[in-house]
């Protein structure tokens with residue numbers, strides 16, 4: 001049976017983010033590793049973060065694969081911390097939306113949206129226009145979560161940079 005109307009992506013995603021944040025507290029100061037730990041406890045499933053070195057021929061900057069007993073999120077390590085967070089949270093968006101079992105941020109889209117994967121990649125990713133509904137939802141959830149993280153006065157998103165010092 002079809003709904004007579006389709007709720008907006010924003011409404012649907014805000015509900016999912018609110019439900020998530022009622023159960024998984026955002027770490028302060030912000031730490032992706034701590035957040036993933038809490039998300040694992042909430043979902044009762046292990047999540048493995050897999051950093052990889054992005055190259056132009058590789059295209060994709062992030063991916064999610066659901067296995068029977070755990071999830072794997074692969075993310076490009078050679079980009080800004082904010083862009084890494086965005087890519088990981090995009091995949092988390094798929095998880096909490098019960099989307100299919102796999103996402104690979106498409107090569108063409110990644111190259112179009114983030115041609116250099118430099119400091120401007122984050123902004124470019126905010127202008128996504130051509131994704132499917134599921135991809136739009138994952139992007140929206142990542143954006144909403146990053147806004148909540150930023151409002152938490154966590155001292156910025158450069159935790160990985162600090163770790164390298």
Ligand SMILES: [Zn+2]
Pocket residue numbers: 090091094103104105134135138
């Ligand atoms: Zn996706």
